[in-house]
Each structure stands twice: as C-alpha cells, then as structure tokens.
Amino acid sequence: MINATMSGLNAKAREVIKLNEPDMSRPVTMMQAFAQRHSERAFAPEMLTDQDLSDLLWAADGINRPDGHRTAPSGMNAHDVDIYLLTAEGAYLFNPAEKCLTLVAEGDHRALIRGPQPDFPLPAVAFVMTTTPSRFNFPDAHLAEVMGNVDAGIISQNISLFCGGAGLANVPRVSMDYPGLAALLRLPAGTTPVINNCVGYPAR
Numbered sequence: 553m554i555n556a557t558m559s560g561l562n563a564k565a566r567e568v569i570k571l572n573e574p575d576m577s578r579p580v581t582m583m584q585a586f587a588q589r590h591s592e593r594a595f596a597p598e599m600l601t602d603q604d605l606s607d608l609l610w611a612a613d614g615i616n617r618p619d620g621h622r623t624a625p626s627g628m629n630a631h632d633v634d635i636y637l638l639t640a641e642g643a644y645l646f647n648p649a650e651k652c653l654t655l656v657a658e659g660d661h662r663a664l665i666r667g668p669q670p671d672f673p674l675p676a677v678a679f680v681m682t683t684t685p686s687r688f689n690f691p692d693a694h695l696a697e698v699m700g701n702v703d704a705g706i707i708s709q710n711i712s713l714f715c716g717g718a719g720l721a722n723v724p725r726v727s728m729d730y731p732g733l734a735a736l737l738r739l740p741a742g743t744t745p746v747i748n749n750c751v752g753y754p755a756r
C-alpha cells in the first residue's frame with residue numbers, strides 16, 4: 553500500500569492509494585461553510601493536495617464513530633452509496649473503512665462526466681456517487697430507489713459544504729454519461745450513478 557503523502561494522486565495511477573487522516577483543525581466555521589456554498593464551473597488544472605482530497609472524502613462519507621457509522625446518514629444504515637473518483641490518471645473507488653482509494657481503471661476518463669453538457673470544463677476530480685438498492689434488502693423497490701437517491705444526494709451536499717468551507721470550486725450535477733460510466737466502473741446490474749460533484753481549485 554502506498555501512502556498518499558508519498559505518492560499523491562498526481563503520480564502515475566497506482567493500485568491502492570492510502571489517504572491521510574482527516575485534519576480536524578481546519579479553521580473554517582460551520583456557518584462560513586454554509587455561507588460560502590455555491591456552484592462554480594471553472595476549475596484550475598491542478599490536482600487537489602493529498603490533505604484536501606483526504607479531508608473531502610472523510611467529510612463526504614468517512615467513518616466518524618467507532619462503530620463504523622459515517623458522516624453521511626444512509627437509509628437503514630445500508631451504506632448503499634459508493635463514491636468513485638475520475639482524475640487525469642485513473643478511476644478509483646473510495647474505501648472508507650480502509651481509508652484508501654483502489655484503482656478501477658487507468659487513464660483519463662473525465663470526459664464521461666460531461667454527458668449532455670459537451671462543453672463542460674473538466675474538473676481536477678469528478679466524484680461519482682452510485683447507489684446499489686439491493687443493499688437495502690427491502691421488499692419495496694420504489695422506496696429502496698428513493699432511499700438510494702436521497703443517500704447519494706446527502707453525500708453530494710457533504711461534498712458541496714466541504715468545498716464551500718475549503719474554497720474549492722464545486723458543482724453537483726446529474727448530467728453525465730450513465731452507460732459509459734457503468735461500463736468503465738464495471739458496475740453490477742442494478743447499481744447506477746445518481747449524481748456527481750465536479751471539484752477543483754478555482755480557475756484563476
């Protein structure tokens with residue numbers, strides 16, 4: 553396993569990238585994060601620092617209690633949402649328990665995030681939230697779908713609030729190439745992308 557502080561996501565795509573512990577001493581207040589939350593669609597090309605990336609992912613859906621519960625609630629505590637990252641180097645899956653990223657596909661596949669917005673600027677990182685409704689093991693398929701969509705939206709908002717507080721450009725989007733992403737990420741039948749957050753440092 554390679555530590556993010558040693559390699560960085562800026563480096564060549566690696567099989568496993570260990571994330572840093574979250575920095576709990578960030579100075580921005582909760583109210584400032586809300587005040588600064590907004591959608592911004594112009595991104596600098598630089599990759600996020602290892603600490604910004606690690607802190608963002610912890611805020612998004614990291615483990616915040618000893619029993620394994622997360623920063624984001626999930627219906628029936630089913631943890632049906634997975635977070636994938638598309639960067640210039642590869643596509644990765646966030647593993648909250650191991651605090652790491654695992655490589656899913658090498659190469660720059662960020663254009664899949666454009667979907668019906670063909671001119672959308674490529675962000676340093678696109679976070680794609682998928683839901684797997686079967687994890688609810690719930691007989692009402694409609695309600696499972698609703699819970700999955702809500703769970704993904706909550707994680708998206710965690711990302712947006714972190715970005716507001718951290719001064720990162722960010723926009724939540726439902727536009728994306730759904731079949732292209734399902735193929736790239738080798739999503740099993742029934743698992744679908746719900747929403748993405750495009751994130752980077754603001755364009756200068």
Ligand SMILES: Cc1cc2nc3c(=O)[nH]c(=O)nc-3n(C[C@H](O)[C@H](O)[C@H](O)COP(=O)(O)O)c2cc1C
Pocket residue numbers: 589590591592669723724725726727
């Ligand atoms: C569910 C949802 C879907 C969205 N989809 C897109 C999208 O596909 N493309 C896009 O550019 N912005 C998208 N947005 C961003 C909205 O356009 C944006 O939040 C809205 O204009 C309000 O601006 P604000 O976020 O700065 O308050 C989406 C936002 C939400 C909540």
